[in-house]
Amino acid sequence: MADVALANTGAAPTRPSGWQGIAADWSSDQRAFKNVSWGKAMMWIFLLSDTFIFSCFLLSYMTVRMSTTVPWPNPSKVFALTIGGTTIPLILIAIMTFILISSSGTMAMAVNFGYRHDRVKSAVLMLVTAAFGATFVGMQGFEWTKLIMEGVRPWGNPWGADQFGSSFFMITGFHGTHVTFGVIFLIIISRKVLRGDFDREARGFFTSRKGHYEIVEIMGLYWHFVDLVWVFIFALFYLW
Numbered sequence: 001m002a003d004v005a006l007a008n009t010g011a012a013p014t015r016p017s018g019w020q021g022i023a024a025d026w027s028s029d030q031r032a033f034k035n036v037s038w039g040k041a042m043m044w045i046f047l048l049s050d051t052f053i054f055s056c057f058l059l060s061y062m063t064v065r066m067s068t069t070v071p072w073p074n075p076s077k078v079f080a081l082t083i084g085g086t087t088i089p090l091i092l093i094a095i096m097t098f099i100l101i102s103s104s105g106t107m108a109m110a111v112n113f114g115y116r117h118d119r120v121k122s123a124v125l126m127l128v129t130a131a132f133g134a135t136f137v138g139m140q141g142f143e144w145t146k147l148i149m150e151g152v153r154p155w156g157n158p159w160g161a162d163q164f165g166s167s168f169f170m171i172t173g174f175h176g177t178h179v180t181f182g183v184i185f186l187i188i189i190s191r192k193v194l195r196g197d198f199d200r201e202a203r204g205f206f207t208s209r210k211g212h213y214e215i216v217e218i219m220g221l222y223w224h225f226v227d228l229v230w231v232f233i234f235a236l237f238y239l240w
Helices: 003-008 018-026 039-069 091-115 118-149 165-193 214-238
Strands: 081-084 087-089
Touching: 003 087, 003 214, 018 091, 018 118, 018 165, 039 165, 081 091, 165 214
Parallel strands: none
Antiparallel strands: 081 087
16 A cells, blocks of 8 residues: 555655665566566567677677688678779678668657557558668678679688688678568568557457557567667678
8 A cells, every 4th residue: 555655646665674675676677667568578678688699699700800810801892892893892781781770760750650640651661661671681682692602601701711701691691580570570560550450459469459559669679679780780790
């Protein structure tokens, strides 16, 4: 009853002292997540675990690159494209980065319109985001094909350290898989938004409470995470 009274008055509860205070600190997650939806909390936990995985990949890559005695291939030359007889370094990667960063803007607007219950604009912006993501994956497929044709393999390459190929395929492949799954789920969620499933609480997967578009925000959390990870990959793998 005292907790209810405190909640109603807006006063902060008194922190217990001694061992009870320590126990309250360790169990604070019960209060922190009490007003957070299950779906949003699980997405944050998933993103946290995914952060550890990507961090391990990038740290392993940096360790290998700094410890190898064989010169590391120059990314500006490896990822250059010849257009109109002019060799432009990293032009494809720059376009891919611009597309993916732009998709964060369209996803943010989709979430905004979702909370305004403007399902048409929200669905269209999610489809635009999915189109950006599909374009990114397609360009990444072109990049992989080009390098494979030039002799890059997980166990070697024509330009330098053998670990270059394995690091490249592991990091970009894992990230590309995330983008691909994101595109698939964006299409699924946008279809449900456009049909009005969240307004009439239609039965099925990924349907939230009636009148709530929280699943759009959850999808936005995932997509922004994928974009943020690419910024680190772009900086550490392509620019370094």
